Amino acid sequence: MARFTVALCGCGSRGLEAYAPFSKAWPEKMQVVAGADPRPERLEKLRKEYGVAPEMCFASDEELLAQPRLADVMIVATQDRMHVKDALAALDKGYHVLLEKPISPDLGECLALREKAHETGRAVVVCHVLRYTRFYAALQELIRGGAIGKVQTVEASENVAFWHFAHSFVRGNWRREDETSPMILAKCCHDMDILRWLVGRKCLKVQSFGSLDWFRPENAPAGAADRCLDCPVKDGCLYDAERLYLTDPHCGYERVKNGWPVNVVATDPDPDKLRAALRTGPYGRCVYRCDNDVADHQTVNLLFEGGASASFIVSAFTDECYRTVKVTGSLGQVEGNMTENTLRLQVFGKPERVIDLKEEQGEYSGHGGGDYGLLHSLFELLEAGRVDGLTGVDASVESHVMALAAEWSRAHGGQTVDLAEFERQAGTL
Numbered sequence: 001m002a003r004f005t006v007a008l009c010g011c012g013s014r015g016l017e018a019y020a021p022f023s024k025a026w027p028e029k030m031q032v033v034a035g036a037d038p039r040p041e042r043l044e045k046l047r048k049e050y051g052v053a054p055e056m057c058f059a060s061d062e063e064l065l066a067q068p069r070l071a072d073v074m075i076v077a078t079q080d081r082m083h084v085k086d087a088l089a090a091l092d093k094g095y096h097v098l099l100e101k102p103i104s105p106d107l108g109e110c111l112a113l114r115e116k117a118h119e120t121g122r123a124v125v126v127c128h129v130l131r132y133t134r135f136y137a138a139l140q141e142l143i144r145g146g147a148i149g150k151v152q153t154v155e156a157s158e159n160v161a162f163w164h165f166a167h168s169f170v171r172g173n174w175r176r177e178d179e180t181s182p183m184i185l186a187k188c189c190h191d192m193d194i195l196r197w198l199v200g201r202k203c204l205k206v207q208s209f210g211s212l213d214w215f216r217p218e219n220a221p222a223g224a225a226d227r228c229l230d231c232p233v234k235d236g237c238l239y240d241a242e243r244l245y246l247t248d249p250h251c252g253y254e255r256v257k258n259g260w261p262v263n264v265v266a267t268d269p270d271p272d273k274l275r276a277a278l279r280t281g282p283y284g285r286c287v288y289r290c291d292n293d294v295a296d297h298q299t300v301n302l303l304f305e306g307g308a309s310a311s312f313i314v315s316a317f318t319d320e321c322y323r324t325v326k327v328t329g330s331l332g333q334v335e336g337n338m339t340e341n342t343l344r345l346q347v348f349g350k351p352e353r354v355i356d357l358k359e360e361q362g363e364y365s366g367h368g369g370g371d372y373g374l375l376h377s378l379f380e381l382l383e384a385g386r387v388d389g390l391t392g393v394d395a396s397v398e399s400h401v402m403a404l405a406a407e408w409s410r411a412h413g414g415q416t417v418d419l420a421e422f423e424r425q426a427g428t429l
């Protein structure tokens with residue numbers, strides 16, 4: 001088994017916390033040899049924890065990409081709107097690319113990347129990590145194996161959780177469409193990808209409704225301040241940042257220690273660092289008085305080739321973060337909850353079969369095992385001299401067309417969008 005060298009373009013949560021640790025778990029497969037990030041503390045972490053040489057640490061993507069090729073693979077884990085620029089430059093340098101999702105909120109850019117990937121013959125694997133989880137892989141295997149006959153409908157939901165939504169989509173990085181992406185792309189390109197994969201046919205049409213309903217100034221409690229630390233009505237507010245990031249049982253420091261999401265609020269967090277960050281930083285703002293504009297709930301209806309249809313709901317307003325799915329077919333139905341990691345298969349006329357996938361999780365962790373499953377599969381692909389992975393650029397562009405068309409529909413009163421036409425016009429209907 002060959003060992004692949006990796007350059008990290010962007011050493012944030014994904015680059016440094018989700019992917020770099022793979023090189024410690026399986027040093028025989030992956031070695032981090034270079035990285036770029038404008039935040040000096042991230043580069044210091046790269047040097048200290050991964051032994052990357054100082055001359056291989058760069059202050060920007062541009063500096064890194066101005067060098068000759070430094071590794072076999074570039075992991076592009078910068079923010080959404082930088083992905084395509086970085087990936088195109090990396091392909092030109094001869095890297096294989098592991099590209100964070102979404103590829104881009106601009107469909108024209110997604111199509112340009114697909115073309116460049118074909119032209120250079122290098123691998124572009126998009127981080128649609130759910131396909132690599134035991135849960136969705138087992139579900140897809142059952143369906144492809146004919147267990148429920150011909151797929152008729154899929155019903156899926158993404159329950160974001162009120163605290164996660166506030167962290168990422170109200171106070172955090174994905175709150176504004178002009179800076180990153182619409183929520184249905186940022187959060188749900190995964191779900192669109194999974195729907196397409198489970199049905200096994202091309203999506204033909206989508207239609208969507210949704211809005212930013214709750215996280216708006218008119219819903220602030222009377223007397224609320226702009227920042228939680230100064231707020232006279234913080235007690236009893238579900239979104240008080242001090243409580244959320246310090247003591248909340250879902251996401252507070254007392255529970256997650258230096259894990260996500262508190263390590264986004266402060267690097268190597270402790271209660272003092274967190275309070276200091278909440279005093280001046282974005283995560284200490286009142287959720288009703290932020291500059292957010294992305295939808296907080298959305299529904300999408302989808303029609304696939306061959307007649308199958310799907311219905312998907314994403315909502316900020318759930319207690320926990322989890323996905324559910326139910327697929328019906330001509331011979332049976334199968335449903336499950338990703339967090340429970342169990343599938344219930346009912347072939348009509350036979351006893352129900354409960355498939356418990358928890359034991360099969362093995363050493364993988366992060367996104368239900370998807371993060372490491374993705375890297376594992378990338379290295380297997382490269383080792384075999386292939387470039388067409390499970391979440392390659394062709395399949396991934398399809399899910400981006402679905403998500404961006406859903407957003408277009410939502411913004412245009414729920415009009416039905418023909419995906420072939422939407423793609424032909426590169427998303428500019």
Ligand SMILES: NC(=O)c1ccc[n+]([C@@H]2O[C@H](COP(=O)([O-])OP(=O)(O)OC[C@H]3O[C@@H](n4cnc5c(N)ncnc54)[C@H](O)[C@@H]3O)[C@@H](O)[C@H]2O)c1
Nearest residue numbers: 010011012013014036037060061077078079080100101127
């Ligand atoms: N696959 C998944 O399930 C998944 C989950 C979360 C996030 N993401 C995606 O991963 C990407 C990164 O997200 P994140 O949570 O790591 O965000 P992040 O903000 O923690 O990381 C981005 C990093 O890029 C750095 N950066 C900014 N400008 C740069 C430049 N010019 N050159 C190099 N680096 C630069 C930032 O300093 C930061 O450290 C996003 O596109 C996000 O949508 C994917």
